[in-house]
Amino acid sequence: MNTSHAQFQAAFVDALFAPRERVDPSLRYLVEQPAFAVYRNTVMKGCIDALEANFPAVARLVGSEWFRAAAAVHVAAESPRDGRMLIYGDRFADFLCEFEPATELSYLPGVAQLDALWRESHAAQDAPALDATGLALVGSEAIGRLKAHPHPAARWAWFDALPVFSIWSRNRRGPDADDIDDAQAGELVWQGEGALLTRPADTVHWCAVPKAGCAFLDACAAGQPLTDAAEQALVIDPALDIAALFGTLLRVGAFASGSLPPVHSERTP
Structure with missing residues (x-):
């Protein structure tokens, strides 16, 4: 009976989203009921509403009507595979890559990816961030061997050839925001950009990060010590100021304080 009940539930869910011609024949009687159509429309609207809430920068760029039409196709x-609608839309950026009406909006999937990373950062586990004060506990000669693990809420991405971060940032904040820096306020430069999102406390923050910075964070996430991470970043950009980059990453809370090794006294009796 449990198997039968599970099969019915799966077929019922499929009937909510699938075109009528693909509905399980055993449920045709159900989908023809007016009440089912009302329920189906309510569920669809809830999913579309969730996508619009989860991808505000995308919705702002294309307008609500366009967005909701595209969202209906995606839904x-x-x-949804999870009752937590905050995480719904994990494949929406991939969908936009294949969605024909979005063909000319080459930056749109990247904007959707950053909206998704914002949600991940917002919902990530809380943890204290590593800062310069904590790092001072590590001897200067040992810093290069330190494995600085990214903060649980840190997310980053690099976008080749497109100013995705600038486009996303402007539309995520809105045109009246007073915290857009001079570079973002000017004309868009159509070149690659990187983005870093962090949440060391209660609010998600974001900033631009170079391609070499993304490589540095990738290496840290892979468990490599800072010296090796720096070497990988310098392969991307030999002129990179590693100290300045690391200082910026510390300032925005990109690393977890759990990166620090236990402090042992070096004093001898």
Whole structure:
């Protein structure tokens, strides 16, 4: 009976999202009921509303009407797999890559990816961030061997050839925001950009990060010590100021304080 009940539930969910011609024949009687159509429309609207809330920068760029039409197509193909609607839309950026009406909006999937990373950062585990004060506990000769693990809420991405971060940042903040820096306030330069999102406390913050900075963070996430991470970053950009980059990453809370090794006294009796 449990198997039968589970099969019915799966078929019922499929009937909510699939076109009528693909509905399980055993449920045709159900989908033809007016009440089912009302329920189906309510569920669809809830999913579309969730996508619009989860991807505000995308919705701002294309307008609500365009967004909701695209979201309806995505919902029909990708029903929620988790009751937490905050995480719904993990494949929306991939969908936009293949969505024909978005073909000319080459930056749109990247904007959707950053909206998704914002949600991940917002919902990530809390943890204290590593700062310069904590780092001072590590001897200067040992810093290069330190494995600085990214903060649980840190997210980063590099976008080749497109100013995705600038586009996303402007539309995530809104045109009246007073915290857009001079570089972002000017004309867009169509070149690659990187983005770093962090949440060392209660609010998600974001900043631009170079391609070499993304490589540095990738190496740290892979468990490599700072010296090796720096070497990988310098392969990307030999002129990179590693000290300045690391200082910026510390300031924005990109690393977890759990990166620090236990402090042992070096005093001898």
